[in-house]
Amino acid sequence: MSGAVPSGAILALDASGAACSVAVTRDGDLLAVRQQPMDRGHAEALMPLVMEAMAEAGIAFTDLATIAVGVGPGSFTGIRIALAAARGMGLAARCPVVGIDSFSAVAAQLDPADLAGRSLLVVIESKRSELFGQYFDSELHTMGGPLVLPPVALLQQRPAGSLLIAGDGAVRLPPGPNIVSARGTLRPDALAIAQLAQTGKHVLPARPLYLRAADVTLPRASETAR
Numbered sequence: 001m002s003g004a005v006p007s008g009a010i011l012a013l014d015a016s017g018a019a020c021s022v023a024v025t026r027d028g029d030l031l032a033v034r035q036q037p038m039d040r041g042h043a044e045a046l047m048p049l050v051m052e053a054m055a056e057a058g059i060a061f062t063d064l065a066t067i068a069v070g071v072g073p074g075s076f077t078g079i080r081i082a083l084a085a086a087r088g089m090g091l092a093a094r095c096p097v098v099g100i101d102s103f104s105a106v107a108a109q110l111d112p113a114d115l116a117g118r119s120l121l122v123v124i125e126s127k128r129s130e131l132f133g134q135y136f137d138s139e140l141h142t143m144g145g146p147l148v149l150p151p152v153a154l155l156q157q158r159p160a161g162s163l164l165i166a167g168d169g170a171v172r173l174p175p176g177p178n179i180v181s182a183r184g185t186l187r188p189d190a191l192a193i194a195q196l197a198q199t200g201k202h203v204l205p206a207r208p209l210y211l212r213a214a215d216v217t218l219p220r221a222s223e224t225a226r
Contacts, residue, residue, distance in 0.1 A: 008065030009057070011089070012194035013050060015042040015082040016074030016102050017125070017168060021190035022049045024057040028198055031057035033191055042078045046085055061093040068197035070188045071099035072209040073124055073132040073146065079208045086206060097206040103134035103146065104202035105188035106167045108195060114182060118162040119143065123154070123169035124188075131169045132211055135159065148211045155179075 009026045020042050021035040032053040036045055054061065069086035072079040083099075090097035103122040110120070115138050124132035126148070133154045135143040147154060151173050165173055166182035173179075196202050 009059050009063050010066045010068055010194045010197055011050070011054070011061075011064050012068040012100075012190040012197065013046065013082050013086060014070030014105065014188045014190050014193055015046055015078035016070045016072045017078065017187040019187060020045045020049055020078075021188075022046070022053045023190035023194045024053050024059065025191075025194045025198065026057075026059075028195070030191065031059070035190070042075075043081050046081060050085070050089075061089060064089075064093050064095045066095055066197060067093070067097045068100055068193050069097060069206055070102060070105055070190075070193055071204060071207065072102055073126070073211045074102050074188065075127075076208075076210070079210075083206060083208060090206075098197055099204040099206040099209070100193040100196050100202060101134075101146075101204060101209050102132070102188040103136075103142075103167075104140075104196060105192045106186045107136055107140050108192040108201075109186055109189060110164070110166060110182055114164055114180075115140070118164045118180065119159045121154070121158065121163060121165045121170075121173075123165060123167040123173060125167075125169040125172075126212070128212075130212070131172060133157075133169075146209075146211055 012023045014021050019037045023033045024031045034049040034053045067086045067090045086097050106122045120136040122134050130148050133147040162178045166186050168187045
């Protein structure tokens with residue numbers, strides 16, 4: 001799925017990491033933004049943030065041209081919450097819903113000057129021993145598919161030359177030669193999602209990008225037989 005979304009207002013939302021964020025833009029101009037850091041409680045926080053942002057933007061849901069949502073990887077629960085909200089609002093507003101992956105949402109926030117002459121590794125926290133990773137070149141073209149690897153193994157996949165690392169999982173990578181850390185702890189952000197949707201870059205279907213199995217404990221056979 002590719003191509004720029006229809007011109008007009010975009011509502012973007014993300015709950016894939018340790019925050020809820022919402023942004024409303026129109027033809028590239030920011031109308032409103034809300035962000036609330038949190039480890040839990042995304043379900044209770046997301047819709048109030050959406051309503052606050054829409055009120056500040058001064059537009060109705062029926063004015064939206066597109067809804068863009070972060071599809072992960074990241075928190076299973078947060079991704080499901082944001083997708084359910086986006087799909088419900090898209091159905092009510094009769095507008096398309098598109099997805100943006102977490103790697104691209106982080107990469108889009110970086111200063112192009114920091115990327116000059118470097119490849120990029122975006123690292124997303126998984127809350128497990130492995131990390132979610134994606135390599136990009138200096139023009140933000142992907143280099144291979146997403147990876148789910150321990151920190152050392154993730155770095156062993158790096159291309160030659162200087163490397164910029166970014167994302168909320170980057171702090172878990174060991175230091176090494178020609179490795180530069182991006183300024184700030186970057187995580188997927190609704191404004192970056194809106195901007196990518198506007199340009200049509202890295203647009204995906206609105207379904208979860210799961211790179212590993214869910215944290216689910218299956219019932220024992222004796223329990224299912226009851």
